[in-house]
Amino acid sequence: MDSCKNFALIGAAGYVAPRHMKAIKETGNTLVAALDPYDGIGIMDSHFPQADFFTEFERFDRFVDKWHRDTGKKIDYISICSPNYLHDSHIRFALKSGADAICEKPLVLNPWNIDQLKVIEEETGQRVYNILQLRLHPSIIALKEKVQKELEADPNKVYEIDLTYLTSRGKWYFISWKGDQAKSGGIASNIGVHFYDMLCWIFGEVEENVVHVKTPDCNAGSFKLKHANVRWFLSVNYDYIPEEVKATGQRTYRSITVDGEEIEFSGGFTDxxxxxxxxILKGNGFGLDEAYGSINTVSTIRNLDAIGLKGEYHPFCKKVVG
Incomplete structure (x- = not known):
């Protein structure tokens, strides 16, 4: 029995696709076919030069169906790195093609999309897996274990958390699909969803959700979680990066403090x-139920009005509204 699994990839030219190609290769599997409307993807040569490549979904669809009939083999997994608003449709395609889906975050834009996907999982017998890689980060796992111990000793403990994530993006960002809220879900969905997932995984579900600032390049707000009060600030605007960080030439600033103590997790992301x-290949991936909480959170943020500088807001909000 051949243990090598066959993969197809949707969204091969995107920012995150090379990490998926590398993962397919490093786990000893093969990429049979890839799809992207953009054809400038020499990156394929470093990973799977033999993979069939398509720029039109219809031809990719036909190939996946025909390959299965011609070879008697099947595409076991379809990896999805397409723009956020297409994830739902591409996951459905994977399941109906007899493949499991491995999808980048955010899995979908709204929680009711997940409800529908559960029905299709049941109909097809296939599975949907979401990449929630922070749950596998050694520093984050250590934090979860520490918090669990402390909560066993004091079940009523409530932590104070500040989440700050600034990742500078140029003018292209707002022209691309990422700058269109209908396609990306907005800043919170695009760059915040895996942080929200991680915080809820450790500190419990969101009980209260407030948005203080909402601009095209910045979202900020606060959560009340079961065991934490969280102030969060997300932006793609370089101007909001602290001066001392700019002085080092960095264009990204990421900080999570728990009760004033910095969680160091800048390294360890590469693998x-x-x-x-x-x-996922062992059957331990994060499925639809795991994705539900963070998708519900970002969907709520998208539909809330910003209340301005009231209540427990993140100090960086003053950079935007001050």
Whole structure:
């Protein structure tokens, strides 16, 4: 029995696709076919030069169906790195093609999309896996274990958390699908969803959700979780990066403090997609139920009005509204 699994990839030219190609290769599997409307993807040569490539979905669809009939083999997994608003449709395609889906975050834009996908999972017998790689990060796992111990000793403990994530993006960002809320879900969905997932995984579900600032390049707000009060600030605007960080030439600033103590997790990101694939291939991936909480959170944020500088807001909000 050949243990090598066959993969197809949707969204091969995107920012995150090379991590998926690397993960497929490093787990000893093969990429049979890839799809992207953009054809400038020399990156394929470093990973799977033999993979069939398509720029039109219809031809890719036909290939996946025909390949199965011609070879008697099947595409076991379809990896999805397409723009966020297409994930739902591409996951459905994977399941109906007899493949499991491995999808980048955010899995879908709204929680009711997940309800529908559960029905299709049941109809097809296939599975949907979401890449929630922070749950596999050694520093985050250590934090979860520490918090669990402390909560066993004091079940009523409530932590104070500040989440700050600034990742500078140029003008292209707002022209691309990422700058269109209908396609990306907005800043919170695009760059915040895996942080929200991680916080809820450790500190419990969101009980209260408030948005203080909402602009095209910045979202900020606060959550009340079961065991934490969280102030969060997300932006793609370089101007909001602290001066001392700019002075080092950095264009990204990421900080999570728990009760004033910085959680160090700047390293250790490089292999997390491969780790995610290893777990999925063992049957341990994160499914639809795990994705539900963070998708519900970002969907709520998208529909809330910003209340301005009231209540427990993140100090960086003053950079935007001050």
């Amino acid at each position: 997390l997609h491969t780790r995610s694939y290893e777990e």
